[in-house]
Amino acid sequence: MFGLVAGVVGDRHNRRRIMWIAHATQVAAALVIPAWYVFGHPPLGVVLAAAIAIGTARVFVDAAVFGAIAAIIGRERFTEGQATLSAAWAIGYFIGPALGGVLIAAVGPAFALVAEAAMFVCAMAMILLVRRPLDAEDRGAPESATAMAREGLAVIWHTPRVRSYTWLSIAWNLAAATSAALSVPLLRESLGLSSVEAGVVLAIGSFVAIGVPALLGRLVPRHGPGPVAAALTGLSAVSILATGLAPGFATVAVANGIRNLADFALLSAIIGERQRGVPDRLQARVGITGRMIAVAAIAGGGLIGAALADPLGVRGVFVLSAVGVAIAFAITIPGVLRAGRG
Numbered sequence: 001m002f003g004l005v006a007g008v009v010g011d012r013h014n015r016r017r018i019m020w021i022a023h024a025t026q027v028a029a030a031l032v033i034p035a036w037y038v039f040g041h042p043p044l045g046v047v048l049a050a051a052i053a054i055g056t057a058r059v060f061v062d063a064a065v066f067g068a069i070a071a072i073i074g075r076e077r078f079t080e081g082q083a084t085l086s087a088a089w090a091i092g093y094f095i096g097p098a099l100g101g102v103l104i105a106a107v108g109p110a111f112a113l114v115a116e117a118a119m120f121v122c123a124m125a126m127i128l129l130v131r132r133p134l135d136a137e138d139r140g141a142p143e144s145a146t147a148m149a150r151e152g153l154a155v156i157w158h159t160p161r162v163r164s165y166t167w168l169s170i171a172w173n174l175a176a177a178t179s180a181a182l183s184v185p186l187l188r189e190s191l192g193l194s195s196v197e198a199g200v201v202l203a204i205g206s207f208v209a210i211g212v213p214a215l216l217g218r219l220v221p222r223h224g225p226g227p228v229a230a231a232l233t234g235l236s237a238v239s240i241l242a243t244g245l246a247p248g249f250a251t252v253a254v255a256n257g258i259r260n261l262a263d264f265a266l267l268s269a270i271i272g273e274r275q276r277g278v279p280d281r282l283q284a285r286v287g288i289t290g291r292m293i294a295v296a297a298i299a300g301g302g303l304i305g306a307a308l309a310d311p312l313g314v315r316g317v318f319v320l321s322a323v324g325v326a327i328a329f330a331i332t333i334p335g336v337l338r339a340g341r342g
Contacts, residue, residue: 003292008148010063010284015134018064022057029053030117037110066287068134079272083213086268090209136280152285161277164335175324177301205260225273226340230333232266237325244318
């Protein structure tokens with residue numbers, strides 16, 4: 001809901017200050033529930049309000065981060081920077097739930113949120129330690145917020161590189177999320193894996209993303225971003241199909257690991273190459289708008305997968321998802337390749 005607003009704020013105001021204030025807001029929101037819990041059980045409204053505040057603040061952080069990456073390493077190296085961020089995110093995705101489970105068992109869910117607040121404080125400190133300027137040098141003349149938002153949308157629609165990667169993002173996320181939403185049912189119900197085995201499969205899938213920076217750092221300079229994005233989209237379709245049809249633990253662990261490697265790498269390539277076609281003063285607006293579009297596609301894909309799980313079965317949805325990614329490849333990759341040649 002707040003992506004366009006966050007994008008305008010991230011391109012208009014001091015990005016370091018935006019990230020600091022947003023993380024401070026997250027600290028306060030995360031501490032509300034444990035503080036309330038000292039005196040009694042917090043009502044549902046308070047829990048939901050805290051969750052909304054944390055999520056909304058993250059949108060403003062993300063918008064500022066898009067611009068900060070371009071300011072620190074430059075647009076030409078945005079793909080490598082985004083790959084490194086994806087690897088860091090994957091490590092958090094692997095460690096965070098495990099740490100959360102331990103804390104919930106030890107101190108309960110309310111007081112486990114103190115650890116979340118502490119991590120936000122660490123993020124605030126790290127932002128202050130970054131000495132490089134984070135704001136764009138070419139901010140341009142002051143404009144109204146509405147005009148700035150329209151300009152960000154216009155760049156997405158009228159710039160061939162940005163438009164082609166945005167269409168790839170929509171089509172691929174919509175198709176791939178159809179099966180991603182059913183990963184746990186596939187492992188637990190269709191394959192009959194134990195909770196430990198399912199956890200190992202998911203952990204491997206997150207861990208392999210650490211190799212994304214090295215993978216893209218080697219492939220993109222040698223083959224170009226368009227062919228790499230095409231290969232990764234094809235690999236995504238094949239690995240989804242292999243995951244859905246896997247007969248047991250070992251095969252599904254390998255197939256799901258390859259799928260996650262392809263998906264994390266493709267996501268990094270899409271974001272990086274899209275942002276390379278955007279002027280520095282528009283990085284926050286285009287970046288967070290692109291993320292809004294991708295999240296909407298993921299949500300739509302998840303709903304489709306949930307609706308089809310009963311009539312088609314979980315494995316049938318995985319097959320359909322692979323076909324959908326193949327269709328996304330056929331529709332969007334020619335435009336990606338043309339944009340690269342242009």
